Amino acid sequence: MTVLDRRKMxxxxxxxxxxxxxxxxxxxxxxxxxxxxxxxxxxxxxxEETSAGCWFIPLDEKSTNNSE
Numbered sequence: 001m002t003v004l005d006r007r008k009m010x011x012x013x014x015x016x017x018x019x020x021x022x023x024x025x026x027x028x029x030x031x032x033x034x035x036x037x038x039x040x041x042x043x044x045x046x047x048e049e050t051s052a053g054c055w056f057i058p059l060d061e062k063s064t065n066n067s068e
Contacts, residue, residue, distance in 0.1 A: 006029075006030060006033055009030070010030075010033050010034055010037050011037075013025065013034055013037075013056070014034070014037045014038065014041060014043075017038070017043055017045060017056055017058045018041070018043065018058075020058050020060075021058070022055060022056065022057045022058065023055070023056045024053055024054070024055050024056070025053055025054055025056070026052065026053035027053075031049075031053070031054045034054075034056060035047075038056070043058065044058070044059040044060075045057060045058055045059060046059055
């Protein structure tokens with residue numbers, strides 16, 4: 001059995017979001033960890049939460065600046 005390093009997985013997901021890719025997480029604990037990373041990095045992300053998990057959709061700077 002392989003032990004998963006959640007910090008490494010979080011860092012990979014955050015890097016994908018920074019590059020403009022949408023990412024997905026299933027576990028409530030991992031979703032919480034990713035959200036904390038997003039807040040720490042001050043990224044603009046939309047959350048689409050379902051009963052099965054959460055999609056993290058990066059927002060471009062233009063759309064976030066126009067909504068303010």
